[in-house]
Amino acid sequence: MSRGAEGGGAQRPGDGEHRPPVMMDVARLAGVSHQTVSRVLNGHAKVRQQTRQRVLDAMRELDYQPNSAARMLVTRxxxxxxxxxxxxxxxxxxxxxxxxxxxxxxxxxxxxxxxxxxxxxxxxxxxxxxxxxxxxxxxxxxxxxxxxxxxxxxxxxxxxxxxxxxxxxxxxxxxxxDNTAGAELAVHHLLDLGHRTVHHVSGPAGWPEARERVAGWQKALAEAGAAEPEVLVGDWSARSGYQAGQAVARDPEATAVFCGNDQMALGVLRALSEVGRRVPDDVSVVGFDDIPEAPYLIPPLTTVRQDxxxxxxxxxxxxxxxxxxxxxxxxxxxxxxxxxxxxxxxxxx
Amino acid sequence: MSRGAEGGGAQRPGDGEHRPPVMMDVARLAGVSHQTVSRVLNGHAKVRQQTRQRVLDAMRELDYQPNSAARMLVTRxxxxxxxxxxxxxxxxxxxxxxxxxxxxxxxxxxxxxxxxxxxxxxxxxxxxxxxxxxxxxxxxxxxxxxxxxxxxxxxxxxxxxxxxxxxxxxxxxxxxxDNTAGAELAVHHLLDLGHRTVHHVSGPAGWPEARERVAGWQKALAEAGAAEPEVLVGDWSARSGYQAGQAVARDPEATAVFCGNDQMALGVLRALSEVGRRVPDDVSVVGFDDIPEAPYLIPPLTTVRQDxxxxxxxxxxxxxxxxxxxxxxxxxxxxxxxxxxxxxxxxxx
DNA sequence: CGGGCTAGTGTTAACGTTCACACCATGACC
DNA sequence: GGTCATGGTGTGAACGTTAACACTAGCCCG
Missing domain, CATH: 3.40.50.2300 (Response regulator)
Known part of the structure; x- marks a missing residue:
């Protein structure tokens, strides 16, 4: 069937002026009142099986489509x-x-x-x-x-x-x-692995989720008595993660980074790889979100999963x-x- | 401000049953007919400035919201x-x-x-x-x-x-x-760089865009008189790209891969890196789409951009x-x- | 001074549903 | 045999808007 070429529903002013069928048309064809049609449409019980079928047939024959505006108007x-x-x-x-x-x-x-x-x-x-x-x-x-x-x-x-x-x-x-809990999960994991402390690449200021992940990171560090490095603020993008990663790479003390999302982690991975710092051998990286690509980054990204x-x-x-x-x-x-x-x-x- | 608990908009006296205001309410308050309200609402010209203002004030005072169903019903x-x-x-x-x-x-x-x-x-x-x-x-x-x-x-x-x-x-x-043209762009680029031929990791069967990219790849190879390796069929996912990448890595002849999208390219990059085949030194990879992360993959991905x-x-x-x-x-x-x-x-x- | 135009406004009838009824058989029950 | 419920159906009247027209003033023109 070819469409598009054909004029479709284009009711050009011409004589015909055929409107789509309404409930009354169906009713007439089925030989009942419009109310009975309505009852069939809404599945009311009190309709004789035989009548129902006549109405259904009429609907099909006319290709009847209930008018949602009218229904909306009356049902509110x-x-x-x-x-x-x-x-x-x-x-x-x-x-x-x-x-x-x-x-x-x-x-x-x-x-x-x-x-x-x-x-x-x-x-x-x-x-x-x-x-x-x-x-x-x-x-x-x-x-x-x-x-x-x-x-x-x-x-x-x-x-x-x-x-x-x-x-x-x-x-x-x-x-x-629960962003705070998620961040704690990530940071504890890194600390448990033996890292002295964990750096953080955060989302931008003014984003509640970024703030909560920062809070979780801080809390986990505090609980472990670890020093709290300065936050590297990103904007969720891989680009900003890349920039933050360059800063991390310059810091010989940095051995672990927790990133506010996976895109930024991806950028960090790239920045580290660029200067020859190996992940995870030299620096460990953890992300947040678990995007579908996370298992296929280089190396596969440990991350906090949100469903x-x-x-x-x-x-x-x-x-x-x-x-x-x-x-x-x-x-x-x-x-x-x-x-x-x-x-x-x-x-x- | 706390929401959710309070019951919202102030209403007509008689305690119960508060309905949102309708056009008639606005009309009454402004001392005009509902039709005039309608005219103001629809920006008709023939309304005295002063009347218009009274109506507008009334609307604001009642926090009037036109009923879209009624409007839809009558305007079709x-x-x-x-x-x-x-x-x-x-x-x-x-x-x-x-x-x-x-x-x-x-x-x-x-x-x-x-x-x-x-x-x-x-x-x-x-x-x-x-x-x-x-x-x-x-x-x-x-x-x-x-x-x-x-x-x-x-x-x-x-x-x-x-x-x-x-x-x-x-x-x-x-x-x-234009998928075919895009694929040709990618393949020609690789051939121009001096590759003997180009492998292809395609999207799944039954997807027109996958087919068109395959066609463009074939066309470009044919034009250059290059041999046409067997297509590696993926499903657009990084995972499938990874699997295809493993196959590419096993083939010592393969020096260039064009991927049907960037996610699969990402998987290919990972598979190659895993077995120590360097990109682009040993194998070149080109993607399709230009996802925002493409510049931050390892290495930054050459790709065909779709807007x-x-x-x-x-x-x-x-x-x-x-x-x-x-x-x-x-x-x-x-x-x-x-x-x-x-x-x-x-x-x- | 009558006719016609224009700006500004009101009146009435759609639009196509659902809701609240009224209505009629039919059969059951006392 | 009358009342009563009960399945099945039809009859208005909403719902809140816009369209079409009717109606006033006021003005211009010949």
């Missing part, structure tokens, strides 16, 4: 949820969108997205308003930056809202991995609970786990 | 476009979604997504139907697999539809990079043209370009 329900994301090539956000969409579909909802260019307050608010125009019944906001989280707190309370990656301190219902799909599903779940008016327990922390590969080993003694 | 327009994607952690699809969303927003449309679990025919059709239920005015389908493309061809012609990454042979309007954001924008543009009934030129090929880094060099002679 859009069956739609919104996602606010940001324009990023980061692995996390984009993979969470799928988890959310699947969970939403399973719960019988449609999903519309609104991306916020910058995660600035105004940009996030604008995205939220776009979704409100669409009459969404709830919003999952993937906005892991302080300015954006503040914006969420000022969204009018009439609409159900869940933040993702907004950090444990946020003043909105939220779902996220983004799970985050998506859980945020959906929480959103629905809130939308139904439940009040309790609006703070879900998922436990990350350490995936040991070969980029971290005991230091050369 | 949803202002919504749909995206069909698939659940993948591939870089391309997820970054295109943003390009599309931005372009759609700029054109005044909302975007709803429907993901297809498997790219099987039925799964794609189901996703398309979900969008039709939502009354979308057009669909961009990111479904780069034959089974899915077939499904698109059988979508009823009433709805505007654009395929992305569906290959040049698809029987639907489409936007995509996914541009693909998103162009597909949106095409979709709107089709929706408006334009008939011509429904096949857009973007030209990729080679980004030379250091993973490919002349062979050791």
């Amino acid at each position: 329900r859009s069956n739609t949820l919104g996602i606010v994301t940001f324009d990023s090539t980061l692995f996390g956000p984009s993979s969470m969108v799928y988890g959310i969409e699947q969970a939403a579909r399973a719960a019988g909802y449609f999903v519309t997205i609104a991306s916020s260019r910058s995660l600035s307050r105004s940009s996030v608010l604008e995205a939220v308003n776009r979704l409100r125009e669409q009459a969404v019944e709830g919003i999952v906001a993937i906005v892991p930056k302080d300015s954006a989280v503040d914006a969420l707190a000022s969204v009018p309370a009439g609409i159900a809202l869940v933040g993702v990656g907004v950090g444990g301190a946020a003043d909105v219902p939220m779902v996220g991995v 983004f799909g799970e985050v998506g599903r859980r945020s959906m779940e929480l959103l629905l609970r809130i939308a139904e008016g439940e009040q309790s327990h609006h703070r879900i922390h998922l436990t990350p786990r350490l995936v040991v590969r070969t980029s971290a080993a005991r230091p050369a003694s | 327009r949803s202002n919504t476009l749909g995206i069909v994607t698939f659940d993948s952690t591939l870089f391309g699809p997820s970054s295109m979604v943003y390009g599309i969303e931005q372009a759609a927003r700029a054109a005044g449309y909302f975007v709803t997504i429907a993901s297809s679990r498997s790219l099987s025919r039925s799964s794609v059709l189901e996703a398309v139907n979900r969008l039709r239920e939502q009354a979308v005015e057009g669909i961009v389908a990111i479904v780069p697999k034959d089974s899915a493309v077939d499904a698109l061809a059988s979508v009823p012609a009433g709805i505007a539809l654009v395929g992305v990454g569906v290959g040049g042979a698809a029987d639907v309007p489409m936007v995509g990079v 996914f954001g541009e693909v998103g924008r162009r597909s949106m543009e095409l979709l709107l043209r089709i929706a408006e009934g334009e008939q011509s030129h429904h096949r857009i090929h973007l030209t990729p370009r080679l980004v030379v880094r250091t993973s490919a060099a002349r062979p050791a002679s």
